[in-house]
Amino acid sequence: MCLANDYTEYFGHLAEMAYNNNVTDCEVYEKYEVKRGLRNANGTGVLVGVTRIADVYGYRLENGVKIPDEGRLSYRGIDICDLVEGFQQEKRRGFEESVFLLLFGKLPTQSELADFNGLLDDFRALPPGYTESMILKIPSKDIMNKLMRSVLVLYSHDDDPDNTSVENVLRQSIQMIARFPTIISYGYQAKAHYIDGKSLFIHAPRRGVGTAENVLHMIRSDNRYSRTEAETLDLLLTLHADHGGGNNSAFATHVVSSTGTDTYSALATAVGSLKGPKHGGANKMVIDMVADIKANVEDWSDTHQLKAYLHKIITKQAFDKQGLIYGMGHAVYTLSDPRAVLLKKKAFELALEKNAMKEYELFSNIEALTKELFLELKGPNAVISANVDLYSGFVYEMLDIPADLYTPLFAVARVAGWCAHRIEQIVSDTKIIRPAYKNILDPQDYVKLKNR
Known part of the structure; x- marks a missing residue:
């Protein structure tokens, strides 16, 4: 292939080779019982270690089945709600105290x-x-x-x-x-x-x-x-x-x-x-989605109009057509994300100060209406809750923090x-982390360059 200054065609050819020689069908993963994404078949994470630092709880297991439950997050065994209530009641900042707790395993004097x-x-x-x-x-x-x-x-x-x-x-x-x-x-x-x-x-x-x-x-x-x-x-x-x-x-x-x-x-x-x-970009997607809602819903304070458009997003007819309501749902939390619960309360205070209550109601309605839609579209067992990204994106926007x-x-x-x-x-744990990968190719003979 003749190369010119524009490598587009050549890299397209290389990409096709790379893709075709690396794609593996889902059935192969199932055959070897691979825990894709280090997750079990029921969606729970594969246990690869123990930690004393933080605990994330969002469901309980009964006979291997996930049962939704209220979410909890703890730092060094201390519930995040108690930690936040402690420093907020005393009208002082809490991040540095939390850093000390995470690093040293105790609350500082x-x-x-x-x-x-x-x-x-x-x-x-x-x-x-x-x-x-x-x-x-x-x-x-x-x-x-x-x-x-x-x-x-x-x-x-x-x-x-x-x-x-x-x-x-x-x-x-x-x-x-x-x-x-x-x-x-x-x-x-x-x-x-x-x-x-x-x-x-x-x-x-x-x-x-x-x-x-x-x-x-x-x-x-x-x-x-x-x-x-x-x-x-x-x-x-x-x-x-x-x-x-x-x-x-x-x-x-x-x-x-x-x-x-x-x-x-x-x-x-x-x-x-x-x-x-x-991993880290979901709150930006929330803001992009909300901007799309504002642009396409004539009166986004009308819950009927808003719900109709959220239905289009879920059914891949609107926004990025991925079928996701960004800021809703989590890999661990089911009935609630404690971070979202705490941040929503503070977002209300900030919205009052910023004269942004109409926007606050929009985010709150997105949360409530998405829950309704999931029950209607996916049945009575479809449980979803707001995650921290729903309100963190809104808070960043109210704080005039650039995206x-x-x-x-x-x-x-x-x-x-x-x-x-x-x-x-x-x-x-002084062992180097070294999980296994199964090679699925059969042995092949080396062919001399002149014979290829």
Whole structure:
């Protein structure tokens, strides 16, 4: 084949070969009883480890059958609802307390929390020259891509990067938890300026205000934010801090950490996992879906019109024609997602402040009407509930947070869980993770080049 400057045809030919020699029919997986996606036939996850960090509960099993139940999430054995109620009642932020709990397995005392907050403040600034050379000179159109590269480059700024002792990994972990908000904020500013043609604002992180407040401070040109805005983002970060060892990015952290690699490589792997739209991008899909609803439903406050259009989405006649109501349903939760329940309450407060109650009612109606449609279309046993993405996308929108930062903010929260899982892997399970794959090709003879 003759190659020209346009490789489209050639790569099309290569892609056809690659596809045809890699596709495997579903029946083959069934023949060898492969647990595709590391899931059992009933949808439950294959047990590959144990963890002390977080627990996700959404159903009970009776004779191998999943029975829907109210969802629960706990960090180190403490119910997320109790954790959130504790810091909200005292009118203080909760993300940093949750990070301490995930990393060290206990709630901090008042002095321990103050010391920990001070440590995070000490580490929020990036190394000298790093912002200019790594972020501003190499802007990326995707902030998750920028975050991944930035994490790997920080390896070069570490005097002891490959030491996997608990003490050193903890030092690296706390530095990364502190620096993630700064990296994504500056990465967004670089993208907004050099790619989108907007003004450039680089604000130094502030001491004594916490992670959520620093994000709002660094991404906004005027540095201003309300108490409700800060409390809402703090809650979102708390709810996203971990979700058990079985979620894709946490499991990726376990897999890579089991090789004995460095912290930066492990966390870059986790960021790459979260970047995938099947894992970290669902809240952006919620906003896109709602925009489509607003564009195609004449009166989206009319529940009859809204339900009719949701029916079209479910039956693959509208929006992206995938048959999904984004923000509804979850791999584990059935009757409820506790994160969605907690965030919906805070979203109501923020909607009142932002004069966005009409939009709040739209999201609430999407939740209620989708439940109705599933029962009508799929029978009385079809159970579905809102997941955290339904209201997180709405909250980000009310906070005027650019869509470019939706998934990066997820990473700002989840890096706490990744670090906790990395430490757990290093301390408790020293075996390299090595599952099996069955080769299904018969042996073939080598054919000399002149005879092919």
